């Protein structure tokens with residue numbers, strides 16, 4: 001049986017109080033964030049928090065997860081400002097720090113899922129993902145780097161694909177994705193598989209009707225090879241959703257995109273083209289200012305495969 005806690009703002013309020021207990025500086029930011037939550041956001045966020053509580057996590061722990069991302073991002077932003085590049089540039093440097101560090105990776109992924117409600121840029125990307133997701137197409141859905149599993153869960157809730165596959169290099173991400181999908185908290189999902197492997201070395205035998213890769217390109221040394229592999233795995237009608245970021249430091253971001261045009265060039269060189277794009281400037285600035293001042297920009301793309 002699942003928690004009987006009511007789906008209401010109260011569990012969200014309790015989380016906010018826990019965050020403010022350890023980081024008072026978030027006070028104004030979080031007050032604004034909560035104000036902008038829609039009724040359906042409140043419902044889903046409460047449901048996610050209650051799901052976490054059912055996993056024996058506490059709101060105090062979830063607050064620490066969120067705070068870890070806030071503080072790590074701040075530290076990495078200072079480094080980036082001083083040096084003009086991300087702190088790490090190879091997978092080897094971040095493998096043991098992040099992907100294979102179960103405690104850190106769990107906190108990072110729960111924190112990241114929470115930011116999809118509390119950070120306006122992440123909330124906008126989540127909304128774009130839902131809007132763009134084909135609702136009636138069938139076939140095979142592949143997600144590269146599902147991480148916390150929340151987006152994959154939403155794809156399973158809102159689409160009609162017949163088979164879902166998630167591929168993630170981190171054992172912790174594989175576990176978290178399996179947990180959310182098998183919890184039956186968000187639906188009775190059965191037609192899925194989650195594999196632990198590096199997308200680049202994985203040898204697929206199928207083509208895919210949908211490929212989703214959220215926030216992975218900036219985590220890899222050779223992003224173009226990822227896009228080329230996606231092109232090889234898809235056909236002209238496949239739905240391809242990719243997100244990444246520009247000048248956006250984080251502990252495990254190792255590939256620096258400096259301009260939106262760098263990504264557009266890479267997409268083109270990989271045999272793909274941009275159908276739709278969402279560019280989100282840094283808080284309260286324009287895209288031009290964000291680019292010029294090297295402030296973080298989020299980008300979400302719907303791509304098509306160029307006919308051979």
Ligand SMILES: C[S@@+](CC[C@H](N)C(=O)[O-])C[C@H]1O[C@@H](n2cnc3c(N)ncnc32)[C@H](O)[C@@H]1O
Pocket residue numbers: 099112144145146147148149151167168169170173197198199200213214215216219220
């Ligand atoms: C920042 S998380 C993104 C989670 C989620 N997709 C989102 O958009 O919030 C990046 C995920 O990509 C995974 N990842 C990184 N490199 C990978 C690779 N070479 N192959 C498969 N997964 C990878 C990480 O383990 C992590 O779970």
